[in-house]
Amino acid sequence: MQAQAAELIDDRCESCHNDYIFDGNWSVEDIDVSDIAHGKNLKRWESILKSVSMGDMPPAEKKPLTGEQKAALLHWLKDSLDSYSESHPNPGRAEKT
Ligand code: HEC
Numbered sequence: 792m793q794a795q796a797a798e799l800i801d802d803r804c805e806s807c808h809n810d811y812i813f814d815g816n817w818s819v820e821d822i823d824v825s826d827i828a829h830g831k832n833l834k835r836w837e838s839i840l841k842s843v844s845m846g847d848m849p850p851a852e853k854k855p856l857t858g859e860q861k862a863a864l865l866h867w868l869k870d871s872l873d874s875y876s877e878s879h880p881n882p883g884r885a886e887k888t
Contacts, residue, residue: 792863792866792867792870793824793825793867793871794824795863795864795867796824796863796864796867796868797823797824799856799860799863799864800819800824800839800864801819803849803853803854803856804819804848804849805819807850817835821835822835822836827868827871827872827875828871828875830875830879833872833875836868836871836872837872839868840865840868840869840872843856843861843864843865843868844865
């Protein structure tokens with residue numbers, strides 16, 4: 792699932808989101824699918840989740856993701872973000888025992 796997501800992002804997002812063009816002020820070079828498990832770049836991954844689920848990305852002039860590709864990417868993203876936040880409850884709200 793993670794490998795599939797990485798491949799999809801490289802294949803379909805990298806043409807605009809790279810270090811040279813830097814559309815939307817981000818590059819696929821700065822993120823890695825292993826980030827989420829380490830709590831890295833969570834804001835970026837959340838914005839990816841949002842833009843793909845809204846159908847904003849890839850842009851309308853580009854070939855859209857198939858339903859299957861989109862579902863797989865969103866499923867993996869949601870699962871990863873959820874499991875990270877479950878195992879890392881809000882800092883600063885640690886329960887006193
Ligand atoms: C044809 C070029 C192009 C491709 C391909 C593309 N994007 Fe974008 N993307 C843009 C541009 C331009 C912007 C900035 C303007 C905007 O937000 O519409 C952007 C903005 C974004 C943002 C930032 C939105 C925000 O609110 O900060 C995200 C996240 C994003 N793209 C994700 C993706 C993902 C994921 C893919 C691949 C599935 C993708 N993009 C493919 C051109 C592209």
